[in-house]
Amino acid sequence: AQSVTQLGSHVSVSEGALVLLRCNYSSSVPPYLFWYVQYPNQGLQLLLKYTTGATLVKGINGFEAEFKKSETSFHLTKPSAHMSDAAEYFCAVSDSYGQNFVFGPGTRLSVLP
Amino acid sequence: DTGVSQDPRHKITKRGQNVTFRCDPISEHNRLYWYRQTLGQGPEFLTYFQNEAQLEKSRLLSDRFSAERPKGSFSTLEIQRTEQGDSAMYLCASSLAGTLQETQYFGPGTRLLVL
Numbered sequence: 001a002q003s004v005t006q007l008g009s010h011v012s013v014s015e016g017a018l019v020l021l022r023c024n025y026s027s028s029v030p031p032y033l034f035w036y037v038q039y040p041n042q043g044l045q046l047l048l049k050y051t052t053g054a055t056l057v058k059g060i061n062g063f064e065a066e067f068k069k070s071e072t073s074f075h076l077t078k079p080s081a082h083m084s085d086a087a088e089y090f091c092a093v094s095d096s097y098g099q100n101f102v103f104g105p106g107t108r109l110s111v112l113p
Numbered sequence: 114d115t116g117v118s119q120d121p122r123h124k125i126t127k128r129g130q131n132v133t134f135r136c137d138p139i140s141e142h143n144r145l146y147w148y149r150q151t152l153g154q155g156p157e158f159l160t161y162f163q164n165e166a167q168l169e170k171s172r173l174l175s176d177r178f179s180a181e182r183p184k185g186s187f188s189t190l191e192i193q194r195t196e197q198g199d200s201a202m203y204l205c206a207s208s209l210a211g212t213l214q215e216t217q218y219f220g221p222g223t224r225l226l227v228l
Contacts, residue, residue, distance in 0.1 A: 009153075034216070043117075043204055044156070044219040090155050094215075101146070101217060103155030 002027045002093045004104035012110040019078040021107050023065075023091030026072065033074040034092040035065055038106075044090065050074065061085070086111045115139075117220035119205050125226045126195055133191045134223045138207030145188050146217060147180055148204040149173065156204050162188060163210055195227045 007022040025031055032051050036044040048059025055067040065076045074091060088108050094101040118137045126132050138145050144163050148156035159178070160170045164185040174180075177195075182188040192199055202224050206217040 004155075032215075036219070041222075041224070043119075043221040044206075046216060046218065049216060092155075101158060103157075106153070106155050 002031065002095070002100050002102045004091050004093050004102055006089075006091055006104040006107050008107055009105065010108045010110065012112060013081045014112050015083055016080050019063075019076070019081045019085065019109065021076040021089050021091075021109065023074045023076065023104060024072055025074060025091070025093045027093055027095070029095050032094045033065075033067060034094070035059065035063070035074075035076050036090045036092060036103075038088045038090065040087075047076070047089075081109075081111045083111050083113065085109060117205055117207050117218055119203075119220040119223050121223055122221060123224050123226075125228065127228050128195060128197060130195055131191065131193045132195060132225065133189055134203055134205075134225075135187060135189050136205030136207075136220060137187045138205070139218060140186075142207035142209050142218075143185070144208045144210045144215075144217075145182055146206040146208070147188070147190050148206065150202040150204055150222070151200075159190075192225075195225075197227050200225055200227045 003026045005024045034049045035047040038044050048057045050057045050067045058064045063078045088106045090106045091104040120135045146161040147159040150156040159174050160180050162182040177193045180190045202222045204222045205220045208215050208217045
């Protein structure tokens with residue numbers, strides 16, 4: 001069975017500062033890992049995903065994440081925050097067949113001017 | 114590819130009424146998922162279909178909930194005798210099974226408020 005924890009339900013950063021959103025997972029099989037973003041009253045949009053291959057994954061809007069198997073982590077980063085990045089971010093894990101898709105509780109990112 | 118669409122976007126109903134939501138997946142996708150999301154939480158899996166077959170149901174899906182995908186295209190989620198605890202965002206997602214890098218694409222959701 002898979003599970004996801006996201007440290008920090010709310011993260012605030014200043015505009016232009018580094019964004020770091022933490023995700024740790026538990027999986028009994030090699031995981032597929034995802035980050036989704038959700039803007040208010042909207043559905044989820046895929047930011048990036050890790051399946052196999054390169055452990056540093058680049059996504060949309062300047063975000064990237066690194067899969068670290070030894071740490072069971074998949075933290076999301078962006079070098080410089082923009083006001084438009086303010087949203088809820090969800091980390092998710094599934095098995096390699098897209099089954100057992102489990103979301104973390106989410107981290108709300110606020111960007112301060 | 115117009116993405117996943119859901120209808121209605123918002124629904125307000127009185128306790129005890131029945132409601133039905135519709136999801137239209139990305140046209141070539143054969144898997145369709147339903148999730149429920151309450152305020153401040155991540156989406157919770159409810160059920161999924163591969164083509165017209167319902168392959169898995171969460172224990173969250175009480176017998177008041179029923180989902181169908183009769184022709185393997187659009188799907189409906191019906192909630193009978195709604196309760197205030199059913200108030201949530203209901204999300205639909207679709208994917209193409211059989212690909213090694215299967216990814217779920219989400220619709221905008223239907224927000225349900227039960228008074």
